[in-house]
Amino acid sequence: MTSSLEDLEQQLVQLRAQLREARRARDTAAVAHIRGELRKVEVAWEHALDVEVAVDAAPGEQQIALRIPTPPGTRGTAPPSRSAPREKRSTQVAVPIREQVHQALTLLGAPASPKLISxxxxxxxxxxxxxxKLASLRRDEERSFTAQGYARPYYICAALTHDRLTPTRGLLAVSVWPLPRRIMGPLSPRMDFLTHAIGTAEQIQRLNAAGHPPSDAAWQLLRRFALNIPGAHEDDTLDPARVISAARNEIVVHQESDDTARDSAADRARTQLNEVQQLFGAAPMHNALRDTGGASN
Incomplete structure (x- = not known):
């Protein structure tokens, strides 16, 4: 039986607390074992989240899990009550910005800029x-993690540069993603672009399968990706399956080199950075020099 999101989130909290204690005790065997278990639960959590987002809501509910708005001009069998639209609007407004960003990043599947996330x-x-709100989100998340540790099931964090392990400017990621996935190597921008294209195309496929036609904006976003992927677009025809196939074909070409760069950087990050820095990056060199009283040209 598949564990619920709540159960998996509780497991993540427990495993991270155990990992912290094992590292403090310098128990390398326990650290390795807990890291392996943590990765398994992280993968299960992401899968459970994808399922929750894609599944239709039960009949009679105001909105499905995807929060897809009712298309203009759509009429139901009975007129909605006056209170229903207000209730729906208040529900959407109440969703914290961090959860909205998390939804978008989970859909895209790789670190992304605030503009793409929006x-x-x-x-x-x-x-x-x-x-x-997006501009200050990462700083707010870092302050929260520094103060509370793994109190939340996930944090919106930074993508890290592969060479200096500093935060990559303008790219946000999700803390539960494996560390290599949050590192930007020389080929990573292109690889993540292809991942974004796949995530967008797959979401359109899910909407079509659920009987909820994607918005024009969704098709426009997919077209932007397809125009920059060889073989993904032909004339005016835009097929999500074709975009996915073309993107995966190109990913195969660069996968080994990109994985090597990311894995190498991740290994260095695990030995050189503390837990906060592994999520939000090491301090840039000019800040480090300033803090130690040094000078930079």
């Missing part, structure tokens, strides 16, 4: 994200 969220969830 575009994906608007395309599939019908509402643009507030840019000013």
């Amino acid at each position: 575009s994906a969220f608007e395309a599939f969830f019908g509402k643009p994200l507030v840019a000013t």
Whole structure:
């Protein structure tokens, strides 16, 4: 039986606490074992989240799990009550910005810029994200993690540069993703672009299968990806399956080199960075020099 999201999140909290204690005790065998278990639960948690997002809500509910807005002009068998639209609006407003970003990043499947995150969220969830809130989100998440540790099931964190292990400017990631997936090597921008394309195409396929036609914005987002992937687009025909196939064909070409760069950087990060830095990056060199009283040119 598949564990619920709540059960998996509780397991993540427990395993991370155990990992912290094992590292403090310098028990390398326990650290290795717990890391392996943690990765398994992280994968199961992401799968459970994908299932929850894709499954239709039960008949009679106001909205499905994807929060897909009712298409303009759609009429039901009975007129909605006056309170229903207000209730739906208040539910959407109440969703914290971090959860909205998490939904978009989970859909895209790889670190992404605030602009792309906002575009994906608007395309599939019908509402643009507030840019000013996105600008301060990573700093807020870092402060929260520094103060509370693994109190939350996930954090919106930074993608890390492969060479200096500093935060990559303008790219956000999810803390439960494996460390190599959150590192940007020389080929990673292209690989992540292809991953974004696949995630977008797969979401469109899920919507079609569920009987919820994707929005024009969703198709436009997919087209932007397809135009930059060889073999993904022909004339005016846009087929999600074709985009997925073309993107995966190119991924195979670069996969080994990209994995090597990311894995190598991840190994260095695990030995050189503390838990906070593994999520939010090491301090840039000019900050380190300033903090130690040094000078930089």
